[in-house]
Amino acid sequence: MPSFSPGPLLDRRRFLAGSAAALGAFSASPAQGQTLKTKARIVIAGAGAAGLTVASRLRRLLDGADVVLVDAGIEHIYQPGLTLVGTGIRPSRYVRLSTADYVASGTRWIRENVAEFDPVASRIVTDKGTWLPYDFLVVATGLALDYAAIEGMDASLIGREGIASIYAGPDAAAASWGVLSAFVGKGGVGLFGRPTTEMKCAGAPLKQAFLADDLLRRAGTRGRAEIIYNAHNDTLFSVPLVDAKVRTLFDRQDLKANFSHVLTRIDPGRRIATFATPRGTEELRWDLIHVIPPMRAPASVRHSPLAWQSGPFAADGWLEVDKATLRHRRFPNVFGVGDINGVPKGKTAASVKWQAPVAVDHLVAAMAGRSGTEIYNGYTSCPLITKIGRAMLVEFDYDNRLTPSFPFIDPLDEHWVVWIMEEKMLKATYTAMLRGFV
Amino acid sequence: MKDFTLTAMFALSAEMLGGFLWPIVALTALLAVLLLFALMRQRGFRGPAARASAIAGFVVGAAAGLAAPALTKASFSDLHGALDWGALILIVLAGFVGATAATFALAGCAWHRAGKG
Numbered sequence: 438m439p440s441f442s443p444g445p446l447l448d449r450r451r452f453l454a455g456s457a458a459a460l461g462a463f464s465a466s467p468a469q470g471q472t473l474k475t476k477a478r479i480v481i482a483g484a485g486a487a488g489l490t491v492a493s494r495l496r497r498l499l500d501g502a503d504v505v506l507v508d509a510g511i512e513h514i515y516q517p518g519l520t521l522v523g524t525g526i527r528p529s530r531y532v533r534l535s536t537a538d539y540v541a542s543g544t545r546w547i548r549e550n551v552a553e554f555d556p557v558a559s560r561i562v563t564d565k566g567t568w569l570p571y572d573f574l575v576v577a578t579g580l581a582l583d584y585a586a587i588e589g590m591d592a593s594l595i596g597r598e599g600i601a602s603i604y605a606g607p608d609a610a611a612a613s614w615g616v617l618s619a620f621v622g623k624g625g626v627g628l629f630g631r632p633t634t635e636m637k638c639a640g641a642p643l644k645q646a647f648l649a650d651d652l653l654r655r656a657g658t659r660g661r662a663e664i665i666y667n668a669h670n671d672t673l674f675s676v677p678l679v680d681a682k683v684r685t686l687f688d689r690q691d692l693k694a695n696f697s698h699v700l701t702r703i704d705p706g707r708r709i710a711t712f713a714t715p716r717g718t719e720e721l722r723w724d725l726i727h728v729i730p731p732m733r734a735p736a737s738v739r740h741s742p743l744a745w746q747s748g749p750f751a752a753d754g755w756l757e758v759d760k761a762t763l764r765h766r767r768f769p770n771v772f773g774v775g776d777i778n779g780v781p782k783g784k785t786a787a788s789v790k791w792q793a794p795v796a797v798d799h800l801v802a803a804m805a806g807r808s809g810t811e812i813y814n815g816y817t818s819c820p821l822i823t824k825i826g827r828a829m830l831v832e833f834d835y836d837n838r839l840t841p842s843f844p845f846i847d848p849l850d851e852h853w854v855v856w857i858m859e860e861k862m863l864k865a866t867y868t869a870m871l872r873g874f875v
Numbered sequence: 876m877k878d879f880t881l882t883a884m885f886a887l888s889a890e891m892l893g894g895f896l897w898p899i900v901a902l903t904a905l906l907a908v909l910l911l912f913a914l915m916r917q918r919g920f921r922g923p924a925a926r927a928s929a930i931a932g933f934v935v936g937a938a939a940g941l942a943a944p945a946l947t948k949a950s951f952s953d954l955h956g957a958l959d960w961g962a963l964i965l966i967v968l969a970g971f972v973g974a975t976a977a978t979f980a981l982a983g984c985a986w987h988r989a990g991k992g
Binding site: 526826827846850851854857860861866868874875 | 886887890944948950959
């Protein structure tokens with residue numbers, strides 16, 4: 438295990454912190470409206486939801502800092518909207534945004550990707566060979582989709598042979614709508630499920646199944662279709678109360694569930710899906726299969742000293758952060774926000790909204806030579822669409838406790854109001870988050 | 876709930892309305908001024924202007940309530956419980972109050988200029 442060697446960089450950070458205190462740069466927490474004067478260099482790896490949000494917040498709290506975003510992506514995808522695209526509710530352009538529109542003023546944006554993290558030397562190297570030293574690093578790379586982990590599967594198959602998968606992006610989501618609408622017209626066997634790995638928006642596979650059911654009913658073809666959800670373990674949802682509710686909905690809507698079924702192989706030509714189960718392999722034929730790929734950390738993190746070295750998050754290379762402060766457990770000048778974090782919960786856009794202020798609080802506090810106060814409790818939110826026009830606002834923490842933001846909304850009840858929040862208001866909330874306002 | 880500050884709500888409105896935000900704010904401010912003027916000139920919410928605006932408010936409120944589910948790709952059968960029906964009632968009331976106020980603001984001033992009521 439690499440050790441953190443203080444060396445000259447920590448001396449530089451101590452100097453920065455001491456200077457800030459000596460100059461009386463702040464007499465109250467920056468969160469109370471004042472900015473911290475500093476010359477610190479902060480590199481943010483990734484300009485997705487997490488990276489842009491952190492940059493916006495840092496720019497508001499810091500005066501003089503060099504905040505650098507590193508990401509080659511000029512297009513920003515509003516990922517919570519992919520479910521709507523994949524079910525024909527919204528067109529693909531609905532989720533396409535421009536990264537440039539959300540890069541905070543005064544932030545440098547290097548249009549390259551991080552290829553290597555060197556936290557011992559406190560620097561990153563990009564895929565174009567650019568070296569960027571930092572005083573503080575925020576890892577917000579997001580995660581990588583591993584379609585190849587399913588034998589016979591490739592992202593290029595999406596939209597063909599009844600194969601759908603919304604996670605691969607707007608084009609894939611639109612192609613998924615194509616195969617779903619064909620399935621709605623003809624009926625047949627629809628297979629849904631999720632991988633055993635950590636994944637972003639774990640409720641999305643269920644939403645796809647519910648929406649497929651609703652679309653079939655609207656088309657009058659539900660009697661010709663069978664919907665089978667293949668759960669990777671013995672639950673449909675990780676939160677027990679929600680799991681019970683979802684099972685009730687499955688019974689009501691005549692959705693079938695197979696438990697402990699993990700997709701390992703597909704044969705597109707024969708339309709046969711192979712699942713690993715406790716009783717051996719099982720083959721199921723499909724007319725529609727919604728494939729959710731296994732997910733893991735990008736190679737740059739996975740192959741770096743920043744990844745968990747042991748424990749449940751090590752195999753897929755997730756970032757080793759303290760689950761409450763989101764500060765790296767071995768490299769104190771490194772923080773993580775978003776899907777990359779190896780924490781028990783929190784791979785949703787709503788989680789970013791709660792994680793970003795916590796990481797920023799502790800980062801700024803470290804700059805100022807004091808301790809941060811904010812804590813991340815694992816908040817995760819899933820507007821669980823059960824049909825077009827209704828959804829449940831499921832919110833929970835690390836301990837699977839339901840944590841409703843609105844006391845008047847029962848998280849286990851389906852409501853039109855929650856559907857409106859998802860379909861009409863969520864995108865605006867998301868973009869306001871990118872600008873650091875919520 | 877603690878995150879729904881005025882700043883956050885304004886930012887949310889700005890994201891939802893985009894370039895329409897400030898024109899809507901300006902129009903609302905203008906109508907508010909005209910409404911105050913109309914109330915002063917009509918000596919309250921009264922007369923033909925009030926009757927006309929109440930009718931307009933009723934029509935707009937009812938239309939808003941009837942259209943709201945469809946505008947969200949839903950139907951009335953999707954409304955469930957006090958939360959949803961309460962929201963629909965609020966939409967109807969907002970339509971009624973907004974249309975009544977706007978109509979009275981314009982009608983009240985027009986009636987005044989025409990020397991009526």
